[in-house]
Amino acid sequence: MRASxxxxxxxxxxxxxxxxxxRSARLILRNACLRDSSLLYRWQxxxxxxxxxxxxxxxxxxxxYEANLALVLRGxxxxxxxxxxxxxxxxxxxxxxxxxxxxxxxxxxxxxxxHREWHIGAEALxxxxxxxxxxxxLRKIYLDLFEPNLAWLGELFLSGLAKEGRQREHAWHKDxxxxxxxxxxxxxxxxxxxxxxxxxxDVGQILASSGSAGRAS
Amino acid sequence: xQEPYIQVGLRMALRPVRKSxxxxxxxxxxxxxxLDLLQMETSRETEGFATIWDSYLxxxxxxxxxxxxxxRALGFAQGYNFDLSNSWCFALTYLSxxxxxxxxxxxxxxxxxxxxxxxxxxxxxxxxxxxxxxxWLDAVPLREIGLFIEEGxxxxxxxxEGQCWNELQYALYRNRWIERRRxxxxxxxxxxxxxxxxxxxxxSPVAGVATGRPASAASRLRHLGKQYLSxxxxxxxxxxxxxxxxxxxxxxxxxxxxxxxxxxxxLLRFRHRLLLRAAGRPLMPSIVWGAPQLRxxxxxxxxxxxxxxxxxxxxxxDSDQRISKIRSxxxxxxxxxxxxxxxxxx
Numbered sequence: 001m002r003a004s005x006x007x008x009x010x011x012x013x014x015x016x017x018x019x020x021x022x023r024s025a026r027l028i029l030r031n032a033c034l035r036d037s038s039l040l041y042r043w044q045x046x047x048x049x050x051x052x053x054x055x056x057x058x059x060x061x062x063x064x065y066e067a068n069l070a071l072v073l074r075g076x077x078x079x080x081x082x083x084x085x086x087x088x089x090x091x092x093x094x095x096x097x098x099x100x101x102x103x104x105x106x107x108x109x110x111x112x113x114x115h116r117e118w119h120i121g122a123e124a125l126x127x128x129x130x131x132x133x134x135x136x137x138l139r140k141i142y143l144d145l146f147e148p149n150l151a152w153l154g155e156l157f158l159s160g161l162a163k164e165g166r167q168r169e170h171a172w173h174k175d176x177x178x179x180x181x182x183x184x185x186x187x188x189x190x191x192x193x194x195x196x197x198x199x200x201x202d203v204g205q206i207l208a209s210s211g212s213a214g215r216a217s
Numbered sequence: 218x219q220e221p222y223i224q225v226g227l228r229m230a231l232r233p234v235r236k237s238x239x240x241x242x243x244x245x246x247x248x249x250x251x252l253d254l255l256q257m258e259t260s261r262e263t264e265g266f267a268t269i270w271d272s273y274l275x276x277x278x279x280x281x282x283x284x285x286x287x288x289r290a291l292g293f294a295q296g297y298n299f300d301l302s303n304s305w306c307f308a309l310t311y312l313s314x315x316x317x318x319x320x321x322x323x324x325x326x327x328x329x330x331x332x333x334x335x336x337x338x339x340x341x342x343x344x345x346x347x348x349x350x351x352x353w354l355d356a357v358p359l360r361e362i363g364l365f366i367e368e369g370x371x372x373x374x375x376x377x378e379g380q381c382w383n384e385l386q387y388a389l390y391r392n393r394w395i396e397r398r399r400x401x402x403x404x405x406x407x408x409x410x411x412x413x414x415x416x417x418x419x420x421s422p423v424a425g426v427a428t429g430r431p432a433s434a435a436s437r438l439r440h441l442g443k444q445y446l447s448x449x450x451x452x453x454x455x456x457x458x459x460x461x462x463x464x465x466x467x468x469x470x471x472x473x474x475x476x477x478x479x480x481x482x483x484l485l486r487f488r489h490r491l492l493l494r495a496a497g498r499p500l501m502p503s504i505v506w507g508a509p510q511l512r513x514x515x516x517x518x519x520x521x522x523x524x525x526x527x528x529x530x531x532x533x534x535d536s537d538q539r540i541s542k543i544r545s546x547x548x549x550x551x552x553x554x555x556x557x558x559x560x561x562x563x
Binding site for chain 2 (some may be wrong): 102103104139140142162164165166167168169170171172177182184186
């Protein structure tokens with residue numbers, strides 16, 4: 001269950017553990033931490049769709065899983081998408097393979113089976129991209145998605161991303177192999193795309209005020 | 218103690234990486250970073266490097282490329298990001314700056330890919346190259362024979378000192394490798410699978426033949442050895458000349474030791490056998506090949522189909538009598554036919 005009060009965001013030694021990087025009337029994005037291991041384990045073993053985040057061996061003990069998760073969290077920017085006013089965790093956004101030297105990183109998006117709506121994916125991605133481009137010296141961001149999950153973002157968002165790669169038959173899921181698509185966004189194209197998608201989502205005002213600031217809770 | 222070589226070709230051999238190779242990788246570190254081939258964090262301190270090195274060896278499958286007989290290290294071939302659940306990995310080949318050569322690079326890559334497909338249950342191998350470093354793909358017509366499939370072209374992926382390059386991502390599929398490997402490996406005196414065409418097709422899960430994981434290379438070679446001895450007793454000599462080698466190749470990955478003109482002369486003497494392959498059928502049934510001509514430092518063979526314009530294939534040798542260039546000229550349909558074949562015409 002997601003912690004929602006200030007007291008639950010403090011570790012025993014009093015350090016703040018959760019940081020919100022985006023908040024709107026509908027969603028928040030907060031950093032994932034080891035306390036989320038049960039939730040992340042459940043999502044990672046979601047068999048309803050192929051997905052491409054936190055890649056590790058699918059069969060492991062929970063102890064091994066947690067040990068691996070600690071490494072993954074250290075080497076990535078992993079955030080939980082959660083309801084702003086409710087108690088539900090909706091999905092995850094993760095930036096990995098961060099390459100500051102060449103100025104790019106890759107993003108994985110996952111949505112919980114009960115919350116697979118394009119406006120959730122699109123709004124969360126706007127908040128996440130704002131955060132990444134505001135905080136890191138990135139020129140370009142890749143988004144890796146399996147074909148059936150493209151609907152999580154909506155057509156407008158997808159139309160603004162360049163389709164640069166298709167890794168054929170990349171992963172086995174259920175009864176067949178699935179292609180992994182690699183979409184790309186350059187920093188200079190972001191303001192225009194952001195404006196269009198935000199308008200379409202009718203969250204322009206809120207997004208403009210939270211912007212890429214990111215704040216500690 | 219003799220080094221256990223994993224693959225021995227004409228210009229290089231692959232040996233397993235050792236812990237003591239850390240010193241080599243430290244030497245190559247800056248160059249690897251420059252080429253974006255370093256799959257590990259870096260450390261200037263020796264102690265820090267040793268820790269990174271251990272974890273690096275555990276995460277990757279690395280083989281050092283050496284020149285024989287002096288065993289001088291030239292670079293390494295490496296598989297990384299293994300996903301054995303989905304049967305793929307990434308691979309790279311690196312040659313240090315003073316040893317950079319398309320031929321050695323290609324030979325080492327072919328040897329390593331063959332090793333990967335023979336020993337691991339992989340469906341595909343990815344590799345990524347910067348478009349400023351993609352010329353080696355043309356050294357032997359790899360792209361033309363359809364060995365690789367381009368699955369990604371990442372614009373301005375690398376940026377250095379104000380200049381940007383694209384990254385090209387290619388995939389090599391097991392079935393394509395099985396179909397075309399003999400053409401490539403015979404150029405380098407390499408081989409892992411051995412076996413008849415039928416046996417090879419059984420190893421490919423994409424061939425549609427129900428099969429399990431391939432048997433280990435050692436057991437296959439033992440099987441081939443017995444098969445060869447049995448055939449020899451019966452007076453059968455299914456054989457194929459390896460144009461680079463003094464030796465006759467008997468359906469098994471025997472590698473040559475003598476290369477160049479001597480091998481070619483030997484090859485010309487046995488020309489009547491050249492049109493036979495191990496499986497006993499003509500190499501290129503639709504093209505009639507003339508007699509190979511050896512002139513100066515090049516071997517040329519011309520062929521035609523139904524009196525059409527000829528196709529000419531030329532192998533050029535360097536001063537060390539090693540193949541330096543292979544050229545094919547002729548009508549596009551014949552060149553395509555030749556390139557689509559899984560054997561060179563000799």
